[in-house]
Amino acid sequence: MTDTGGRPSVYPTLLYADARAAIAQLTQALGFTELAVYESEDGTVLHAELAQGNGAVMLGSKGRGGAFDGAMAGAGPTGVYVVVADVDAHHRRAVEHGVEILMPPTDQDYGSRDYMARDAEGNIFSFGTYAPALTS
Numbered sequence: 001m002t003d004t005g006g007r008p009s010v011y012p013t014l015l016y017a018d019a020r021a022a023i024a025q026l027t028q029a030l031g032f033t034e035l036a037v038y039e040s041e042d043g044t045v046l047h048a049e050l051a052q053g054n055g056a057v058m059l060g061s062k063g064r065g066g067a068f069d070g071a072m073a074g075a076g077p078t079g080v081y082v083v084v085a086d087v088d089a090h091h092r093r094a095v096e097h098g099v100e101i102l103m104p105p106t107d108q109d110y111g112s113r114d115y116m117a118r119d120a121e122g123n124i125f126s127f128g129t130y131a132p133a134l135t136s
Helices: 019-028 067-071 087-096
Strands: 013-016 033-039 045-052 055-061 079-083 100-107 113-118 124-128
Touching: 013 019, 013 067, 019 033, 019 045, 019 055, 055 079, 087 100, 087 113, 087 124
Parallel strands: 013 055, 079 124
Antiparallel strands: 033 045, 045 055, 100 113, 113 124
């Protein structure tokens, strides 16, 4: 296992037709914190990093070329699971911002409380209390 100095070692990476709108929805409605946004001269989001707890997602704009953009060209929506302390409060915030809710807060058989939402471009975000221990 690689020592990452306490940083996550896995980052879901998403591409959006309107990355600036995605950043606004993820930060305002779903509680992510903007860590970095790198733009081209015309304002295209080349790369952004948004944190939630001790994890993060990376995102950028579709259609700007490059190997990753090409590889993702035919890809469908992505699913991302995010651990939050208070699922119900997080859900209320998402609803207040008009996020499409696919499953309301629900107690799961495995002990978690989760809800599921779809972002403006079809990616599925599940928010819940389940945080598996990772051991090597």
